[in-house]
Amino acid sequence: MLIGEIADAVGLPTRTVRYYERRGLLAQPRRAPNGYRVYGEAALNRLRFIRTAQAAGLTLAEVHSVVELRDSGTTPCAHVDALLAAKLESVRSRRRQLAVLEKELRQMMERSSGLDPAECTESEICQILQKRPD
Amino acid sequence: MLIGEIADAVGLPTRTVRYYERRGLLAQPRRAPNGYRVYGEAALNRLRFIRTAQAAGLTLAEVHSVVELRDSGTTPCAHVDALLAAKLESVRSRRRQLAVLEKELRQMMERSSGLDPAECTESEICQILQKRPD
DNA sequence: GTAAACCTTCTCCTATAGGAGAAGGTCAAG
DNA sequence: CTTGACCTTCTCCTATAGGAGAAGGTTTAC
Numbered sequence: 001m002l003i004g005e006i007a008d009a010v011g012l013p014t015r016t017v018r019y020y021e022r023r024g025l026l027a028q029p030r031r032a033p034n035g036y037r038v039y040g041e042a043a044l045n046r047l048r049f050i051r052t053a054q055a056a057g058l059t060l061a062e063v064h065s066v067v068e069l070r071d072s073g074t075t076p077c078a079h080v081d082a083l084l085a086a087k088l089e090s091v092r093s094r095r096r097q098l099a100v101l102e103k104e105l106r107q108m109m110e111r112s113s114g115l116d117p118a119e120c121t122e123s124e125i126c127q128i129l130q131k132r133p134d
Numbered sequence: 135m136l137i138g139e140i141a142d143a144v145g146l147p148t149r150t151v152r153y154y155e156r157r158g159l160l161a162q163p164r165r166a167p168n169g170y171r172v173y174g175e176a177a178l179n180r181l182r183f184i185r186t187a188q189a190a191g192l193t194l195a196e197v198h199s200v201v202e203l204r205d206s207g208t209t210p211c212a213h214v215d216a217l218l219a220a221k222l223e224s225v226r227s228r229r230r231q232l233a234v235l236e237k238e239l240r241q242m243m244e245r246s247s248g249l250d251p252a253e254c255t256e257s258e259i260c261q262i263l264q265k266r267p268d
Numbered sequence: 269g270t271a272a273a274c275c276t277t278c279t280c281c282t283a284t285a286g287g288a289g290a291a292g293g294t295c296a297a298g
Numbered sequence: 299c300t301t302g303a304c305c306t307t308c309t310c311c312t313a314t315a316g317g318a319g320a321a322g323g324t325t326t327a328c
Contacts, residue, residue, distance in 0.1 A: 004304065014305085019286060034294060036305055042257070049259040056242065056263055057235050060285070070259050077251040080262050081243065088239040095232045098225050101191050105222040108190065109215065117211040123176065125183045125204050128214050129190055138274065148275085153316060168324060170275055194315070 001039040002032075010047045017047070025050055025064055027071075057087050135173040136166075144181045151181070159184055159198055161205075191221050 007014045020026040026046055029037045046067070053063045062083055069076035112128040124130040141148045154160040160180055163171045180201070187197045196217055203210035246262040258264040 002305075013287085015288090016286065018307095023285090034305080036294085045257050045259065049264065052263050053260075056238065059283095061283095066260060066263075070256065075251045075254050076260055077246070077249070077254055077262060080260050081246055084239055084243050084246070084262070088236065088243065091232050091236045091239065095229060095236065098229045098232070102222065102225045102229065104190065105218055105225065109218050109222065112211070112215055112218070115211070117209045120209050120211055122204065123179050125179065126187075126200060126210055126214050128211060128218070129186050130183060136275075147317085149318090150316065152277095157315090166275095168275080170324085193313095195313095 001044075003037045003039070006039045006044060006047065009044060010051065012047065020047070020050065020060075023060055023064065025060060025067060056084070057091065058083060135178070137171045137173070140173045140177060140181065143178060144185060146181065154181070154184065154194075157194055157198065159194060159201060190218070191225065192217060 001009070003014045003017055007017050017026065021028060026043060029039050029043060032038050049067070050060075050063055053066065054060075058066075066076045066080055066083070069079055108128055111131070115127055115131075120127045135143070137148045137151055141151050151160065155162060160177060163173050163177060166172050183201070184194075184197055187200065188194075192200075200210045200214055200217070203213055242262055245265070249261055249265075254261045
């Protein structure tokens with residue numbers, strides 16, 4: 001398989017496949033006599049894994065830490081559990097932040113409907129944003 | 135007020151104040167004979183406004199669009215309303231995405247507790263991530 | 269008079285996940 | 299034999315909001 005074929009197989013641009021190689025996520029493939037990258041099944045699995053892991057919210061750096069363990073012969077299960085737990089906590093935390101922000105935005109917009117643009121002075125720049133709810 | 139003083143007054147590093155000036159968020163201040171930036175009340179209000187707007191989730195580019203209107207003599211209320219509405223929608227959308235992700239993470243972790251690391255094969259790299267719920 | 273604490277501009281760097289284009293080699297088909 | 303579609307490496311660029319350091323001038327305090 002050449003890079004264009006494997007890229008099509010997983011739905012990535014060839015640039016991205018080379019990028020993963022540079023990042024150390026994908027082993028350097030063997031080369032054809034003309035210098036072209038030649039991939040096998042393992043690379044296909046690896047790319048699919050990367051997509052799955054990204055879908056689970058892992059960063060490429062985190063994916064890297066997982067494949068590094070795998071490549072070193074260790075079963076990465078425990079490490080993945082820890083990553084997922086940390087990810088879950090950060091997602092929860094982010095959700096809480098966004099809930100607060102959404103509430104504030106709604107309050108600002110509600111207040112805004114009762115404000116007169118003519119009363120918006122130059123020094124406060126924008127009364128909708130500046131006038132915090134009492 | 136020199137840059138260090140105004141920076142302390144709003145709790146920003148002096149670097150950031152210069153950065154806002156470069157970004158066009160803050161007017162170029164007058165200079166003392168020695169070349170030092172000298173600020174007045176207006177700059178203080180502007181910096182406070184930027185912080186408030188950022189807290190509302192606006193990007194610096196969006197803040198820029200607001201102060202640009204203000205500086206051009208237009209009351210930016212309508213524009214701010216539109217920005218807030220768009221921001222609200224994107225926050226809602228993001229929250230929905232995170233809710234789905236949180237659920238998936240929880241499912242993965244639950245499944246993980248019933249999996250045997252010994253069964254994790256090299257080709258799938260990690261069964262926790264790879265085995266999607268049936 | 270000198271050391272500390274300011275200030276100035278300049279340029280490059282961070283994280284994240286790639287995207288864009290240049291300049292060139294290679295391969296299959298008409 | 300040339301055109302188009304591949305492939306190669308190289309470097310720089312994107313968005314976001316600054317951070318870091320260099321090299322130098324100024325002001326304040328002792």
